[in-house]
Amino acid sequence: MGKPTGFMEYKREKPHEEPPKKRIKHFGEYGERFTDEQLKVQGARCMDCGTPFCHMGIEIRGVAAGCPIQNVIPEWNDLVYRGQWKDALDRLLMTNNFPEFTGRVCPAPCESSCTLAISEPAVAIKGIERSIIDKGFEEGWITPRIPKTRTGKKIAIVGSGPAGLTAADDLNQDGHQVTVFERDDRPGGLLMYGIPSMKLDKDVVLRRVHLLSQEGIQFIVNCEIGKDRTLDELKEEFDAVILCVGAQRQRVLHLPGDDADGIIPAMTYLSSTTKSLLDGEKKAPIDVKGKHVLVIGGGDTGADCVATALRQKCKSVVQFGKHPRLGNDRDNDHMWPADPGIFKMDYAYEEAEAVTGKDPREYLIQTKRIEKDASGKVTALHTIEMDKVMGEDGFHYFREIPGSERVWLADVVFVAIGFEGIDLEVTEGTDLELSSNRIRASRTSYATNLPGVFTAGDARRGQSLVVWAIKEGKEAAQKVNTYLVKEKVAI
Ligand SMILES: Cc1cc2nc3c(=O)[nH]c(=O)nc-3n(C[C@H](O)[C@H](O)[C@H](O)COP(=O)(O)OP(=O)(O)OC[C@H]3O[C@@H](n4cnc5c(N)ncnc54)[C@H](O)[C@@H]3O)c2cc1C
Ligand code: SF4
Incomplete structure (x- = not known):
């Protein structure tokens, strides 16, 4: 353990992120790696616990806790604290083939299981992981490993x-x-x-x-x-x-009016946008500039649609979710070291709030039907609010609230209701x-x-x-x- 008192001396930091209002002007990465100095300080916050739940990747009461690939987190935390970057990289690559991916996009179940997270913000494990591999590439330490012998298989x-x-x-x-x-x-x-x-x-x-x-x-x-x-x-x-x-087979809506023009599967939107960027096209095939955008589905794919629509300068964006807003504190079903299951501001929601002054998420909303004009183009969604109640059998059910019907203007609707x-x-x-x-x-x-x-x-x-x-x-x-x-x- 590098610094026994590090967790008391230093605060958790996030690697630098470009501010939401600036970053929505482009499609480049908004996150950076830690500087070497930050990396040492953040590594020093690790307590090198006797039982490091962060790297266990086990199921506790049916919920996964810790890193599924058993990254040996306390070891690389200690190595970066000591400035032994190359050793930290070797240790990381022993368990993770592609830390440059997980260090950018993993929701970091390891951090939910960090012992420090019981009472303080967790060690910034994901940011450290990304920084180790990014530095490895920058320094030229990652080179092709060509197998010496071949089996013929x-x-x-x-x-x-x-x-x-x-x-x-x-x-x-x-x-x-x-x-x-x-x-x-x-x-x-x-x-x-x-x-x-x-x-x-x-x-x-x-x-x-x-x-x-x-x-x-x-x-x-x-x-x-x-x-x-x-x-x-x-x-x-x-x-x-x-x-x-x-x-990748997407769920489709089964609603009156679902054949309207402008009802688009989320993956069609996301993949065609990325492809047009990579192909250097000036205009994306699905461009929502100046349009009212609705996203049906409260998950991460829907969030990515929100962020993409903001970058294309949509006029408004709202995301419907079926479930209630998560609470700010752990409940009994989400005790440490499992995922806390609490409310979070994903990157897309920070961006929407910065631009419109409002979180784009609407909770407990059920879409009932889609309205279209004479040419078959979507014009609005009709919704109703719901309650989540517990039945006599102990299971939860959704119940429509009479009188809560609402009509939402829509030029484009992205369907992100799962796979x-x-x-x-x-x-x-x-x-x-x-x-x-x-x-x-x-x-x-x-x-x-x-x-x-x-x-x-x-x-x-x-x-x-x-x-x-x-x-x-x-x-x-x-x-x-x-x-x-x-x-x-x-x-
Ligand atoms: C929009 C979106 C955002 C996400 N964001 C995150 C995130 O931030 N963090 C995270 O951890 N996870 C995220 N996920 C989930 C994550 O991307 C997947 O769980 C992961 O990519 C699954 O990997 P895979 O290799 O099993 O399949 P995939 O990544 O789906 O790859 C399957 C590949 O098989 C190809 N294929 C399919 N059929 C054939 C065929 N017949 N012949 C040839 N090729 C074929 C497909 O074209 C595809 O390239 C996201 C998912 C989506 C949809
Ligand atoms: S962020 Fe890295 S260490 Fe944490 S769970 Fe994901 S892969 Fe494992």
């Missing part, structure tokens, strides 16, 4: 999101020849075409893809398995296949078994019902987080490696 990975990239990285380092197939025109999955560039600069994603290519991984883009090539062909050509296809499961193309003509719209595979084996075919990430667990996709990619890679070694022994 060939692996196909379908999907290049964080699960696919992690599995590809680990299996390539094991000496296997890895090919990644991606239906989009650029690799990265939701790192590329989901999470907006102000949170995660696309050059950061492409830098990693370039590194992986230099290390020997082959990327084939614009190739959809199930359409351009079949799963059966891959099984024939490769010794093992891992399906990391995500769970149903995998896109089904990859299953075309196969006997691949699904379960609740996800690919069926156990958490321990990652093996599907088809011999030699594995799955990991959102495709197996449903829409989740980058850090869980990395964990699943790592564990699936281990299982595939064992499978290939066994196969070799059997031969």
Whole structure:
């Protein structure tokens, strides 16, 4: 432990963020890394607890607590406090393939589980993680690690999101020849075409893809398995296949008027905006400048739509959520070290408040119908407010409040009400078994019902987080490696 009294002497700081009113003028990243001096001070706040819940990644009462990939946080906190940056980097990379992604976009369950968070603001773990890896790249310490020997085994990975990239990285380092197939025109999955560039600069994603290519991984883009090539062909050509296809099939509204022009799935908006920025187009295909924007769905995808609409200078933006506003304090269902489940101001809401003077979120709102004009264009949403009440059976229910009907002007409506499961193309003509719209595979084996075919990430667990996709990619890679070694022994 670097400084035993650090947690009493120093306050938690966030890495510098560009002020909301300035940053909404562009799509560049709004966050920076800690300076070296800040990094030391923030590292010194770690208490090096005997039982560091921050790195455990366990489930407590059904809720995940701590870092899912078991980053050995107290160790790198101590190393940065001592200024041993390179050692901190090596320690970080032992557990996390891509800290430059998690250090920018992870919701940091580690910080909820930090012991200091019981009574004080948690150690700034995520900011420290980002700073270690960013410094590593700046100093030129991250260089291609080209495997010295090759096993002769060939692996196909379908999907290049964080699960696919992690599995590809680990299996390539094991000496296997890895090919990644991606239906989009650029690799990265939701790192590329989901999470907006102000949170995660696309050059950061492409830098990693370039590194992986230099290390020997082959990327084939614009190739959809199930359409351009079949799963059966891959099984024939490769010794093992891992399906990391995500769970990007979006839920749709089933409401009167939902066929109106201007009702747009959130992912269509987010991905087309990023693509047009990357392609250098002057105007995005969906541009909400001067328009009244409504977002249906109170989650993070909806928040990203709010932030994107603000950058395009929308006239107004409101986000509807079905659930009540979270409280300011932990309740009994969210005791430490689990996620506190409390009210937060995401980056998008800070920005909306700075521009309009108001948090854009409306809680406990149910959309009842969509109004359109004679040309079929959306003009308004009709809503009703709800109550969340506990029934006699002990379960919570939503109840409409009579007389709370309201009409909201809308030029564009983004639908961000979650994801149903995998896109089904990859299953075309196969006997691949699904379960609740996800690919069926156990958490321990990652093996599907088809011999030699594995799955990991959102495709197996449903829409989740980058850090869980990395964990699943790592564990699936281990299982595939064992499978290939066994196969070799059997031969
Ligand atoms: C808008 C949005 C914002 C998010 N923000 C955050 C965040 O801030 N922090 C966080 O931790 N998580 C966030 N998430 C969740 C996170 O991005 C996902 O959990 C994670 O990317 C899942 O990784 P994955 O590799 O399993 O799948 P994905 O990232 O979905 O990648 C799957 C890939 O497979 C490809 N594919 C699918 N079918 C085929 C096929 N048949 N042939 C070839 N390729 C195919 C897809 O094109 C895609 O590239 C966000 C999600 C969304 C939608
Ligand atoms: S990956 Fe996420 S949970 Fe793990 S240390 Fe980083 S920010 Fe925390």
